[in-house]
Amino acid sequence: MSTSPLSFWSSVGLVADREIRAKLRSKAFVISALILVLGVLASIVIGSIASQNTSDIPVAVVQGTPDVLGGVDGVDATTVGSTGEAEQLVRDKKVDAALVPDSGQLGYRVIALDSTPDTLVSLLSVRPAVDLLEPAPTNELLVYLVALGFGLIFFVSAITFGATIAQSVVEEKQTRVVELLISAIPARALLAGKVIGNSVLALAQIVVIAIVATAALALTGQQNLLTSLGPSVLWFIAFFAVGFVLLAAIFAASAALVSRQEDVGSVTSPVTMLVMIPYFLIVFFNDNELVLGIMSYVPFSAPVGMPMRIFLGTAQWWEPLLSLAIVVATTAGAVLLGARIYENSLLRMGGRVKLGDAIRG
Numbered sequence: 001m002s003t004s005p006l007s008f009w010s011s012v013g014l015v016a017d018r019e020i021r022a023k024l025r026s027k028a029f030v031i032s033a034l035i036l037v038l039g040v041l042a043s044i045v046i047g048s049i050a051s052q053n054t055s056d057i058p059v060a061v062v063q064g065t066p067d068v069l070g071g072v073d074g075v076d077a078t079t080v081g082s083t084g085e086a087e088q089l090v091r092d093k094k095v096d097a098a099l100v101p102d103s104g105q106l107g108y109r110v111i112a113l114d115s116t117p118d119t120l121v122s123l124l125s126v127r128p129a130v131d132l133l134e135p136a137p138t139n140e141l142l143v144y145l146v147a148l149g150f151g152l153i154f155f156v157s158a159i160t161f162g163a164t165i166a167q168s169v170v171e172e173k174q175t176r177v178v179e180l181l182i183s184a185i186p187a188r189a190l191l192a193g194k195v196i197g198n199s200v201l202a203l204a205q206i207v208v209i210a211i212v213a214t215a216a217l218a219l220t221g222q223q224n225l226l227t228s229l230g231p232s233v234l235w236f237i238a239f240f241a242v243g244f245v246l247l248a249a250i251f252a253a254s255a256a257l258v259s260r261q262e263d264v265g266s267v268t269s270p271v272t273m274l275v276m277i278p279y280f281l282i283v284f285f286n287d288n289e290l291v292l293g294i295m296s297y298v299p300f301s302a303p304v305g306m307p308m309r310i311f312l313g314t315a316q317w318w319e320p321l322l323s324l325a326i327v328v329a330t331t332a333g334a335v336l337l338g339a340r341i342y343e344n345s346l347l348r349m350g351g352r353v354k355l356g357d358a359i360r361g
Contacts, residue, residue: 011185015193016200023164023201033205036156040149040209041216047145048220057120060086060098066107068099072123087111096120140287146229146311147286150236150304153209155279157240158247159272161202165194165248166255166268169342173259178346187343195248195335202244206237232311235320239303239327246299246331247271253338256345257353267352274300282308289314296323299330 006014023029056076061069062083069077078095080086086098090113097117102109110121172178181190210233217226254267278301285291286308295305296319306323309315341358 006185008186008189011189012192012196015185015190016197019168019194019197020201023198029160029164032160033208036153036205037209037212040153041212043145043149044213044216044222045220048222057097057117057123058095059120060089060095062086062098062100064101065099068106068108068124074123075120083111142225143286143312144283146232147282147308150232150307151279151282153206154236154240154243154304155275157202157205158244158275161198161244162247162251162271162275163268165198165251166264167261168194169252169255169346170258170261170264173256173346173349174261176349182347187346188339190346191249191252191339191342194252195245198248199241199245203237203241206240210237229311232307235310236303236307239306239324242324242327242331243299243303246327246334247275249331249335249338250274253341253345253358256342257355257358259349259351263352277301278304281305287312297326299327302327 056074058076058078059069060080061077062080062085069075078089080089080098083098083100086095086100089095090098090111093113096112097120098111099108100111101107110117110124172181178190213233214226214230217223217229250271251268254271255264257267258264278295281291281295281301282304292305292309292312292314295301296309296315298305302323306315306320310320337359341355344360345353345358
């Protein structure tokens with residue numbers, strides 16, 4: 001009884017399923033993924049606790065002093081009967097400062113021990129209303145942390161799954177298993193299955209991180225940050241879904257040029273650099289509009305640069321669409337070229353295959 005050969009997409013599905021199952025059975029992968037998710041969760045929770053655990057400033061207030069602390073947050077006021085009593089509390093370091101009556105224009109003055117209580121003075125200062133013509137959504141520290149998060153998650157995920165694809169390709173060549181695989185399914189189906197399987201896992205990891213981060217922000221009462229961060233996270237997922245396919249195809253094609261695990265690093269190092277450069281750029285130039293603008297249109301850095309510009313509010317509504325279209329077009333070209341290199345190099349054993357020979361076939 002003869003069996004009909006598998007169709008192209010059936011072959012792709014089998015390879016993708018094998019890649020996903022092999023990865024999920026790997027304890028190293030599961031542990032590393034859990035560490036990454038827990039790291040994101042811990043950073044959000046710790047940041048929330050640190051911001052909420054700021055202690056109030058202990059202040060002694062003499063009776064008869066104008067009520068200037070009404071409605072002021074961050075102050076723990078203790079009422080005393082006299083200026084002398086207030087001064088003694090300051091000397092005993094039971095309070096950081098004291099408000100006592102004064103004949104001046106304000107009607108009170110501040111007493112401290114050895115230095116000006118700048119935080120208290122700032123809280124008591126009269127601040128005029130301020131209208132910002134170009135308001136920034138967040139402070140500089142938060143901008144840096146968001147940039148670091150986008151860059152680190154993209155870098156770790158791309159390197160982890162890209163290296164897995166490269167090692168799998170070379171392992172199959174080194175053990176000659178690829179000869180059996182190619183006799184049953186087309187080389188391009190083998191490549192497509194590897195790329196799709198690992199892309200599904202990488203995207204699933206990103207989605208899980210996004211869900212965990214969203215839940216953590218909501219549970220810790222950081223709704224404002226969640227609202228401002230939400231659109232950029234959704235665009236990050238969309239860009240990553242396409243951008244990783246681009247990198248995965250290049251990793252697989254590069255690895256097909258060699259037949260030994262020792263040579264994998266030499267052929268994949270240029271791809272690794274393409275992933276590392278956006279990470280360092282986003283960390284050091286997260287508030288530089290020119291650098292972010294360029295990054296958002298370069299296919300290898302757009303998954304990090306464009307979501308960051310969306311978070312900062314500097315991108316026009318049409319820019320993410322144009323950038324994503326550029327990434328999609330580049331990915332299509334890279335997949336076609338990578339498939340040609342992969343197909344022409346897969347059965348060449350021994351020394352390293354020259355890139356020109358792999359392209360010509």
